[in-house]
Amino acid sequence: xxxxxxxxxxxxxxxxxxxxxxxxxxxxxxxxxxxxxxxxxxxxxxxxxxxxxxxxxxxxxxxxxxxxxxxxxxxxxxxxxxxxxxxxxxxxxxxxxxxxxxxxxxxxxxxxxxxxxxxxxxxxxxxxxxxxxxxxxxxxxxxxxxxxxxxxxxxxxxxxxxxxxxxxxxxxxxxxxxxxxxxxxxxxxxxxxxxxxxxxxxxxxxxxxxxxxxxxxxxxxxxxxxxxxxxxxxxxxxxxxxxxxxxxxxxxxxxxxxxxxxxxxxxxxxxxxxxxxxxxxxxxxxxxxxxxxxxxxxxxxxxxxxx
Numbered sequence: 001x002x003x004x005x006x007x008x009x010x011x012x013x014x015x016x017x018x019x020x021x022x023x024x025x026x027x028x029x030x031x032x033x034x035x036x037x038x039x040x041x042x043x044x045x046x047x048x049x050x051x052x053x054x055x056x057x058x059x060x061x062x063x064x065x066x067x068x069x070x071x072x073x074x075x076x077x078x079x080x081x082x083x084x085x086x087x088x089x090x091x092x093x094x095x096x097x098x099x100x101x102x103x104x105x106x107x108x109x110x111x112x113x114x115x116x117x118x119x120x121x122x123x124x125x126x127x128x129x130x131x132x133x134x135x136x137x138x139x140x141x142x143x144x145x146x147x148x149x150x151x152x153x154x155x156x157x158x159x160x161x162x163x164x165x166x167x168x169x170x171x172x173x174x175x176x177x178x179x180x181x182x183x184x185x186x187x188x189x190x191x192x193x194x195x196x197x198x199x200x201x202x203x204x205x206x207x208x209x210x211x212x213x214x215x216x217x218x219x220x221x222x223x224x225x226x227x228x229x230x231x232x233x234x235x236x237x238x239x240x241x242x243x244x245x246x247x248x249x250x251x252x253x254x255x256x257x258x259x260x261x262x263x264x265x266x267x268x269x270x271x272x273x274x275x276x277x278x279x280x281x282x283x284x285x286x287x288x289x290x291x292x293x294x295x296x297x298x299x300x301x302x303x304x305x306x307x
Contacts, residue, residue, distance in 0.1 A: 001138040024070035053082035060092035072100035102242025104158035119247025129220040133194035134163025140171030161194025176223040182212035186230035199294035236266035245271040
């Protein structure tokens with residue numbers, strides 16, 4: 001996703017001199033072409049993410065479209081006060097980009113595990129929160145947030161699912177995508193863990209269980225209509241995210257269900273359920289350890305429906 005993001009940003013920067021990319025002293029291999037082609041639209045703020053965010057806000061208030069870029073929690077949680085008070089409060093055109101969603105940097109430990117960011121960022125007023133599930137969505141989301149006024153958050157993952165556009169569809173912020181049809185259960189997913197959900201859906205199909213996959217590349221604004229339609233048309237709803245179940249996609253979907261008193265026959269949130277992600281390892285290893293791999297998702301969905 002990272003490579004697709006920077007390629008699209010370069011295309012946008014070539015025709016819009018307002019775009020500037022500000023990094024927290026990383027990504028130079030990825031940015032090689034961008035730095036060469038747009039030296040006046042690139043700034044290294046150093047290992048100083050809070051200053052990076054304030055710099056981006058100042059530039060945005062002077063007419064730029066400022067992208068900040070760092071790993072995991074560094075451009076978000078470390079900069080939360082600056083995002084809230086400086087960027088979001090002033091509706092500044094600051095686009096916060098995290099390149100380590102979930103367990104992407106699992107081997108570096110909890111400081112690099114972005115597992116609360118969606119809950120925190122979606123709680124901020126006037127902030128658009130985007131979490132693509134695949135490479136096409138990463139490309140289109142980059143364009144979409146560049147063209148969306150105000151402060152946005154783009155959460156990129158090392159992994160990705162198959163999110164190829166269907167019949168020439170357009171990418172629309174706030175509009176969930178049906179990537180697989182099914183009647184027994186709807187799997188609602190965000191982020192690169194889409195890959196595991198698609199594998200789980202295949203396994204469930206082999207067991208005679210038909211699952212719809214509803215992919216939420218946008219967490220805020222949330223497509224409540226798609227959720228309510230899934231409640232009406234399928235027997236169960238299961239949310240899956242590489243994130244805590246508290247306040248992320250699972251929490252957002254639960255809010256829609258409660259607000260509209262539209263109760264599914266069964267509802268399950270799959271994600272981190274308690275405590276911190278305190279172990280270290282690859283993204284694949286951590287998914288297995290915390291029950292977020294395809295086999296675990298399949299088993300939990302099957303148990304929910306069989307019961």
